[in-house]
Amino acid sequence: MRYFIEQKGESRSFPRGDAFLAGACAAADAEVAIYLGAPVVADAGKAAVLVELTTECLAEHADEAAAESRNILGFARYRNGELPPSNVVELVRFPGSDARAIDAAKAVFEAAGLTVVVCADQPGRILDRLLRPKYNAALRFLDEGLASAEDMDKTCKLGLGYPDGPIERILRGGLSHHYDVTQALFETYGTPAYAPPRRALAAARRGGR
Template sequence: MKKVSVIGGGTMGNGIAHVFAMSGFEVTLVETKQEFLDKALNTIEKNLSRMVNKEKISESDKTETLNRIHSALDISEGVKDSDLVVEAIPENFALKKKAFEEIESAASSETIFASNTSSISITKLAAVTHRPEKFIGMHFFNPVPVMKLVEVINGLETSPETTKAVMDLAEKLGKVPVPANDSPGFVSNRVLMPMINEAIFCVYEGVAKPEDVDQVMKLGMAHPMGPLRLADFIGLDVCLDILNVLYDGFKDPKYRPCPLLVKMVNAGKLGNKTGEGFFKYD
């Protein structure tokens, strides 16, 4: 693989483009508006500059990385010559379905499709295309340039060749790939989200204040970040979306989103990105 397309330049997408370009791949970053592309490229430039300041890379490394990142405002144009397409748009099946239908119509028959979804069924997404054997989950973690883990999710028809190619690719990016089979929430969010949800229930039921819930988990369980601070970092809307996928997928009440989480999302208090969630941010 030499050419990679990343669909979506948000928090995850720009990080994914960043790590591929740093690893020597030609990357096309696809967005719907120029302002979104500009914001994504600006974020990548700032993150690379931070790495230069910390003497992790040289100024020439930064320049070469940025030169390997190209941009497109049209999916058809952005994916036509790619060996791999990584979708990193919001956690909504309808949006992803529409994107993969467009990608399918323009990409080569040999192109591997990967989704960065954190909870939606890879098998269900693969069924949108005519290449389920070349469809896989490639779940990166935020911040992508820093976090080592990549969950590699096999759909029902993902071929062993596709799995091996993506596992090898993740290692070339300096990541640690961990395989999992398709199931709601995979491993990471199936374990993480119920913990976050239970922490929110502790606040909702008046057991403790947010800062005290987080303090217990940091000091008692050695978590580097409390679950409510982590929820703000992820985005409360994203947490709610994932919990809804888990609840719909398993029909088990233990995944029922806390009413407080629903209320906060409805109020637009989504965490870091809006300046307020369980905590306030500048």
């Protein structure tokens, strides 16, 4: 399925040089419109209109109650800090989203070798809602002296079969980045599990150092 891209600034999902950017065609020839950092434009003539999200909701870009929004979907390719993006795309839908738009969006991303999961329009989507409380707990346990970072990571890798441990994953992505994400979730939900731990807060105040 052919797609065109309207981009303003850098994209976290598809950074400069990503092969997906090179696969775009002219707007007039496209069946799917993709907006990366650019204001979304409703277009009922497209199979789907996709807008890249960061920590915000799709509802900040489109009115979910409007008929013109039925083919507008949000998406984010999961990325840990400034590391290369993963192959997982979280596709965000409204309750009334057209199933044909979802199918079209999945077809575009899957043709590029990406795996698509679908979720409701909620801050944090699937991965950050699941991961950030676990990362926060690991950082708090480290402060409490439960074990060293090395031993906590080793336990998760050898005991649970994880490819890496929580502390090393947080540090690779950056404590400051973790703070930004978990603070946004804490402000939205007020759940203590999302409250940024001391180390993340300190890193953010140091400017990420």
